Amino acid sequence: MALPMRSVITGSGIALPQHLVTNDRLARIMDTSDEWIRTRSGIEQRYFAGPGLGSAELGSMAAEAAIRDAGLKPEDIDVVIFATMTPDHVLPGNGPLLQKRIGLRNVPTFDIRQQCSGFLYGLDLGDSLIKSGKFERVLLVGAETHSGFMPWDQGWRVVLGLSDDEPDEAEKSWNTQSRDRTVLFGDAAGAVVVERREQGAAGLLRTRLYSDGGVADALTMRGASFKQRPFVTKEQIAAGETIPVMNGREVFKTAVTLMPQAVRDVCADEGVTIEELDLVLVHQANLRIIEGVQKQLGLPAGKVPHNIERYGNTTAATLPLLFHECRQNGLAGPGALIAFTALGSGLHWGAALYRM
Numbered sequence: 001m002a003l004p005m006r007s008v009i010t011g012s013g014i015a016l017p018q019h020l021v022t023n024d025r026l027a028r029i030m031d032t033s034d035e036w037i038r039t040r041s042g043i044e045q046r047y048f049a050g051p052g053l054g055s056a057e058l059g060s061m062a063a064e065a066a067i068r069d070a071g072l073k074p075e076d077i078d079v080v081i082f083a084t085m086t087p088d089h090v091l092p093g094n095g096p097l098l099q100k101r102i103g104l105r106n107v108p109t110f111d112i113r114q115q116c117s118g119f120l121y122g123l124d125l126g127d128s129l130i131k132s133g134k135f136e137r138v139l140l141v142g143a144e145t146h147s148g149f150m151p152w153d154q155g156w157r158v159v160l161g162l163s164d165d166e167p168d169e170a171e172k173s174w175n176t177q178s179r180d181r182t183v184l185f186g187d188a189a190g191a192v193v194v195e196r197r198e199q200g201a202a203g204l205l206r207t208r209l210y211s212d213g214g215v216a217d218a219l220t221m222r223g224a225s226f227k228q229r230p231f232v233t234k235e236q237i238a239a240g241e242t243i244p245v246m247n248g249r250e251v252f253k254t255a256v257t258l259m260p261q262a263v264r265d266v267c268a269d270e271g272v273t274i275e276e277l278d279l280v281l282v283h284q285a286n287l288r289i290i291e292g293v294q295k296q297l298g299l300p301a302g303k304v305p306h307n308i309e310r311y312g313n314t315t316a317a318t319l320p321l322l323f324h325e326c327r328q329n330g331l332a333g334p335g336a337l338i339a340f341t342a343l344g345s346g347l348h349w350g351a352a353l354y355r356m
């Protein structure tokens with residue numbers, strides 16, 4: 001029997017900004033500690049972009065690496081999908097900025113915003129675009145510069161290692177107000193090239209995507225809204241409302257329930273068992289969530305790799321970054337059966353099943 005046409009990842013690439021920031025550095029500008037951050041989240045360090053470096057540029061670097069890895073040139077790409085919740089501008093999106101930066105033809109670009117699930121949604125969209133017959137080569141990018149959310153003032157110089165003079169108590173106290181979120185995120189980019197292959201067992205097998213706007217408040221940014229006039233006020237900036245808010249416990253509980261279920265769903269759809277999975281690549285928001293998903297699925301720890309300790313939560317960049325590392329270190333070798341899963345603001349969540 002002839003095998004169906006498949007969407008195959010033929011190249012991957014990543015990019016990191018230059019500033020490696022340890023937990024101890026953050027502890028110099030707010031009331032937090034390496035011990036709290038490690039114990040509660042598993043994070044040991046993250047990378048931050050300095051001013052002037054945005055997610056479009058970071059995403060472009062990852063995209064160029066992925067295109068090279070696929071043995072292609074920018075002019076070979078037919079369509080771009082750019083997933084980010086931290087674009088350079090509200091408008092235009094990062095797609096055309098990347099297109100100009102890396103010298104793509106005038107191909108269409110889609111900007112998507114499913115936050116931590118951006119890569120999963122992008123993979124599904126790319127697969128649909130390929131299977132529609134309209135496109136053969138999709139560039140899918142996930143990139144974030146969360147550092148733009150950080151409300152620090154003098155603290156930035158300390159965080160970036162430009163000064164050892166800690167901020168005054170007033171700033172430390174202000175920085176502490178958002179510590180439950182600011183210590184969790186990092187900046188990064190990951191990209192993959194997805195190509196149509198007429199035959200072969202490798203490729204995307206199944207996806208399951210879900211959204212639930214009923215819990216949109218669990219992880220949202222209240223300030224900067226086109227519902228109000230003007231779209232951001234001085235009072236909102238002063239109240240810290242331009243920093244996302246999160247009901248951490250609620251999101252945590254939801255994540256450890258819905259991600260394993262989504263993985264079970266895609267496996268059932270494909271008629272494979274959980275035991276047959278070689279790898280489960282889980283969105284890296286918290287090491288305790290990743291371990292929770294692993295235990296719920298009854299898998300050994302080695303099948304659920306993590307890199308959150310080195311990067312923090314990098315939202316849409318997380319899954320392509322982890323996937324790239326697993327290709328590099330041989331965990332995602334030829335024939336490996338991989339489930340991707342993510343959950344984040346929206347809520348959006350889901351899973352994808354992929355054969356290397």
Ligand code: UT7
Pocket residue numbers: 031032033036037040041116179180181183219247248249251252255285286289313315343344345
């Ligand atoms: O990618 C999007 C999806 N996001 C997630 O999946 C995140 C899900 N949630 C989580 O990962 C966890 O809920 C957090 C890591 C955000 C928080 O962990 P937690 O164990 O739920 O802590 P908590 O929010 O209950 O806070 C415990 C204590 C509080 O102090 P009190 O009230 O017990 O005195 C916080 O004020 O820890 C305090 N705290 C901190 N202390 C030191 C909060 N943030 C910090 C901090 N440093 N950075």
